[in-house]
Amino acid sequence: ALIQSLQKLCSSTINNSSSCLSFVKSSFCFDNRFNQSNLLLDALSTTQFLGVSGPVQFTSNSTNRINGLYYSLKNLHSVASGLSFVSVLEYVDPGNWRTPLKENVIIWPGNTLTSPSSRALLKGVTLRIGIIRGPPFLIVENITDNTGQTIIQYNGYIWNLLNLLKDKIGFNPIIQLAPSNQTYTQIVQSVNDGAYDIVVGDVTVTSTRRELVGFSNAIFDNSLRIIMRKSPDISVDLLSFLKPFSRNLWILVFATFIYAGILMCIIERKDNEDLESGSILSQFVLSVWYCFGNIVGYGVEFNARTAAGRFLTAGLYILSLILVASYTANLASDLTIAKSQGVISGIDDIKNKKIPNNRIGIRVGTASEDYYLSEISGGNKNYHPLYTRQQMYDELLAGTIEVSFLDDGIAQYVTNDIYCNLTLAGNGFDVGIFGIVTPKQWLYAQDLDVNILSLRETGQLEDLRQKWFEQKHCSDSTVTSTAIEIKAVSGLFVTFAVISVLSFLLFLWMKRLMIKGYLSKFICPNKSSTEQKYSIKRRGSKTSQHSQNNQTVLPNFSDL
Structure with a gap:
């Protein structure tokens, strides 16, 4: 101007x-x-x-221009000489779009005057697609082909999904593997920066990410799970059945039935017919056995005959009632505590500080970090930082961390097929979805959503889920048996075995003379037969001689 x-x-x-x-x-x-x-x-x-x-x-009354902005919308027409730009609409500020003085028609794709009423289609469109490494969603393998060259081969849930969408829609993919050192937040930002047209992977849809980019309909229903080491087996303790009572209490119980046995022997030995016929040692042993049987609630083969003995027996019954009930309750409690030791029941235990924050591993730049900061720590980054899934697995197995958060699908795959000594605790939490990352207000968003919904309705997404996430090569990591194992009471059975052996040895000792006779007959049967015949002959000769003597001694009464 x-x-x-x-x-x-x-x-x-x-x-x-x-x-x-x-x-x-x-x-x-x-x-x-x-x-x-x-x-x-x-x-x-x-x-x-x-x-x-x-x-x-301009005008003399203002320093600004009188009229505002002006734009012209031109349509590309095919003419005999080539291509021509024809003005079809114009915009003058203030105002709106209007038809120019020389009106021209708009020729739409397909050389038609009818404006399209459907969505923009992805068919034939070339897309730069970023994919994220992470089994089983994307498995990356280096293989050698027939020419000896190393090539990258992809497989997994995401790869199968991309092939389904490619066959259904007809777009031309340019696959780009996202760098392994990038966080999910950085990968999402790369779509906003134009590095990729879309990103397909295990990307959780969050409100923070929605502010930067768009997301497709759900390609996978997700939740977070707690992953941890399996609890170690309880160490074998042969005397674990004695733990409900302290050592001093066991000594007191032993001393009590010995003392009660002595007292019962003094009271009953002269008045109880079951005791009076035996020796002093026999009376003492039976009295101690009587007291032991009453304390443990077994009962014995004789009863107290005196009033003092019955009164003492009543005291033993009371003692038995308390001791047996206390032992049973404490033993059940010890076994239950030993069985549940170190078990995290769910996310509430994490929130209640059952595990120190620095023993909780969180992957930086993931939805797990967002959940931890908003729901557990109140924005305080007091967790143990992790940067890859492999680091998570290694540090869980090494004991560096106690628990970590992992997406449900990957967590099931890892604990069922890869790391059998890792397990899941509790139910899923922070329920969400995975979606394909797209630019905001993307032109082809509707076409992509319609085809994803079609795959879900026909059951193809569910087929992919069953293929990659429901195979099990490890034992079930989420079911814990409540039955008491033999190990917990093995000491009791060992003790019983020892007692039974001692009882058998005692039986052999009591029958030693009889056993000795049987063994001598088995080892020297001829000698035994000769001795037996000789013994019979001697008894026969003695019997004859004795008869003759009797005949000699008797008087002859026939002569009288």
Whole structure:
């Protein structure tokens, strides 16, 4: 506008005889003045032309241009000489889009005058697709082909899904593997920066990410799970059945039934027919056995006969009632505690600080980190930072961390097929979805969503889930048996075995003479038969001699 005003000023007849660009000079540069300044302003106020941004015109009452912006929408027409841009709409501010004075028709793709009413289609469109490494969603393998060259081969849930979408829609994919050192937040940001057209992977849809990019319909229903080491087996303790009572209490119980046995022996030995016929040692042993049987609730083969003995027996019954009930309760409690030691039941245990924060591993830049900061720590990054899934697995197995958070699908795959000594605790939490990352207000969003919904409705997404996440090569890691194992009471059975052996040895000792006779007959049967015949002969001869003697001694009464 200034240039056109100067041209108009210098071409006027008034300035033909003198220079139109003369100045009044001064020693101070800011005091220089343009001689024709008033005439220049008059020329500027009357200048009017169509510029790049629209009509340009000024007035003496304002320093701004009179008219606002101007745009022209042109349609590409195919003509005999080639391609031609034809103006079909124009915009003048203030105002709206309007038909230009010379109206032209819009020719739509397909060389038709009918405007399209459907969505923009991805068919034939070339897409730069970023994919994220992470079994079983994306398994990356280096293989050697027939020519000896190493090539990258992809497999997994995401790869199968991409092939289904490619066959159904018909787009042309350019696959780009996202760097392994990038966090999920950085990968999502790369779509906003234009590094990828879309990103397909195990990316959780969150409100924070929605502010930057768009997401497709759900390609996988997800939740977070707690992953941890399996609890170690309980160590074998042969005397674990003695733990309900302290050592001093066991000594007191032993001393009590010995003392009660002595007292019972003193009270009953003269009045109880089951005791009086035996020796002192036998009476003492039976009395101690009587007291032991009453304390453990077994009962014995004789009863107290005196009032004092019955009174003492009543005391033993009371003692038995308390001791047996206390032992049973404490033993059951010890076994239950030993069985449940170190088990995390769910996310509430994490929130209740059952595990120190620095023993909880969280992957940086993931939805797990967002959940931890918002729901557990209140924004405090007091967790143990992790940067890869492999680091998570290694540090769980090494005992560096106790638990970590992992997406449900990957967690099931890892504990069922890869790391059998890792397990899942509790139910899923922070339920969400995985979606394909797209630019905001993407032109092809509707076409992509419609085809994803079609895959879900036909059951193809469910087929992929069963293929990659429901195979099990490890034992079931989420079911814990409540049955008491033999190990917990093995000491009791060992003790019983020892007692039974001792009982058998005692039996052999009591029958030692009989066993010795049987063994001698088995080892020397001829000698035994000879001795037996000799013994019979001797008994026969003695019997004959004894008969003869009797006949000699008897008087002859027949002569009387």
